Amino acid sequence: MATLTAEPLAIQPGEKFTYRLSWGLFRKAATLEIVAAQDAKDPNGVTRITSHTATQGFIRALYRFDGWGEFLYETESGRLRSAKAWTDTGSKSTNASIALDYDKMEADYVDHVRPEKSVLLDIPPDEPADFITTLIQTRSWDIGVGEEEKVSVLFDDEFYELIIAVDRKEMLSTKWGKKPALVLIPRMEGEPKGMFKRGGEISVWVSNDELRLPLRFQVKVAVGTAMAILTDYQEDADASELQARAIPPLVSPEASN
Template sequence: MFLLLVSPGLRSGTVALADGESLKYRVSWGILSHAGEISVTARAEELAGLPQLRVSTLTATTGVARKLYKFEARGECLYDGADGRILAAITNSIARKKKSHAMAVFDYGTGTMDYRDYVRPEKSGTHAIPEGSVTDLITCLVQTRSWDMKTGDRRPATVMFDDDFYDLTIVAGDIEKVDTPWGEVDAMVLAPIMEKEPKGMFKRGGKVRVWISQDERRLPVKLEISMKVGTGTAHLTDYTPPAAGLVAASK
């Protein structure tokens, strides 16, 4: 479930993460205050002289939680550094003894995504890319850095999960206080909902909330997923800003 939230990406034309930027989270679940950790890092690259951005994620259980339920997922996403469109994504995970390994490659010339599942090849296939910008859930929420959403605002978004696309509505809620490594901050609560034909975790009654800081960085300082089996919460514990040159350029 947290993999759905933290697989990083970009909206077309807007960069959610910049070269050198990284975020780390501590995950709690029930009575386990340190059940897992999440890390997200971004690194600028070039291929044949073309700028690209590689975003890597690692989600894993730790300590007692790892002994009870071993989970580890790694993701690599590659984006066009010029227009911000996702070019390719690959994921590997292990949950107890269950493994997954899949890759998606986007061809905007043909408007298709080639999806390959190396563990369950029957799921492999070619899918049409929906119109507009396609991204993942956490990127939609991080993109509120530039959306300037106010309480009560609603904004549509199309997100990708595995070989499927979800049409969501991002709803802006109230401003709440959240503890962070640099002190208490004001954060807006955002809730992605699936209003038309819910599927996946949304069909099963799952709920997601993300707290976006209202300072100039607009960071996702807290993530929460509620399911019938319980609620998991991720708190931002460490943040590294982008390289100085990019910060100056963005200003």
Template sequence: MIKKHLACLLLLLAFAQITKAQCIEKNIAFQEGEKLTYRGYYNWGFIWVAAGEVELSVQQSHYQNKEAFHFYGKGKNVSAFDWFFKLRDTLSCYANRETLAPFYFDRRTNEAKYHAHHEYWFSSNKKEIYSRIQKKSKPVLFDTIANKPCTFDILSIAYYVRNLDFSKYKKGTKIPISMLVDNEIHALYIRYLGLETIKTKSGEWFECLKFSPLLVEGTMFKGGEDMTVWLSNDDNRIPIMVEAKVLVGSVKGILDSYEGLRNTKNSFFKKKSGKVEITE
């Protein structure tokens, strides 16, 4: 049962990262050189089984002569499962350094015998998104989608949410976002659930902003608010843990290591690099 749910890990962490959709004016939460690594788990009955690893990184770059952030995510299952189901997925996005609006998004899915390549080009002048989708043994599909203000892909949205000012929202507030998922723009939201602390195995407590995103119904999720995200309540706003129900069972992503944090003075993380272990 693990094989289908390993593919959720990248999407969970990327998505975790919404009255009227809004754009940020300036990034204050992260910087180039940041690298976050997560361990993925699948709940099999009453047992949480280690299933894979997800890595998210930020680099300074350029896109068509414009300064840009290069967001990169990769996910893989643990090597012990390669004989059963080999997964190697990657997400790549070039985004505006000020607004985090995406210029280009690339998603490569390699899961056992299933292979797909999604590409999206965001045209700010014509307010359109051009897409190219290639699936194994099928013709290449080209399309043009009408873009909407402040629309993000499933990777850049994670970094956008980290810059939201949650202090102005009350518990239960819906914060809307506009997100491109599988060649379609969806009007989604996250529901702010207030503050909650998470205890580590080392005995440290992490105060977190807790929220539940609205999911798109599909082959992985039933839809609705079946995901919970815990975001560090400091200036870095790092996803500490993400948990979601899937069609069969549930999956969880837990922060394992980090480096290159932008804000080290007002932070729950005492060092520029380290390890985090969440108590089960």
């Protein structure tokens, strides 16, 4: 089993992935958009990845949810420089950020709603990435069925070590017809944490062709199964509209209660 260090990003500026999220009987519960662009402040060396998850339709009428993520990566090395994540349900907000200093091998995690949760973390030797980018990064791996890779992943205010194994091959029905796919299974090394502690199981389908598209994500937990299905892929998308809306809310400790 190999251990991966940071490598060039597998998501390129201009690429955009749009997913339909289903939950149980609700086939169109939410949408997930992920888009990459050259960072305006450092266009030659940094890629900005923006993600937005939003409930829609009937589900949104019952429960409004918007979740945002913004991640800065060094394009050539694949190193994560910083990350921001915030959510808004109308009645509750979260807002956190993390900045990574590789000279000191420290990461400064700041919870802007609950300052007492802020913490200084040690960066693990295997340079980490956020979870969504890690799943997309698998498209660049040259591994086959029965092989696995070890990665370091950022979840909120912790770094986790994951083993991602290629479980099997499948033919998957997609918007673009039948596509050959590799099914990857992430699992946590050591004591389970987060969704893994609650018995969560994750599967990732990556097309086994030249594009290596992340076609589907599936998360099984005790209360049901959530699935993200790729419905649109663009190689030269304009990220400006989504980035313009990616503004963390002004929140106070009272707003999170």
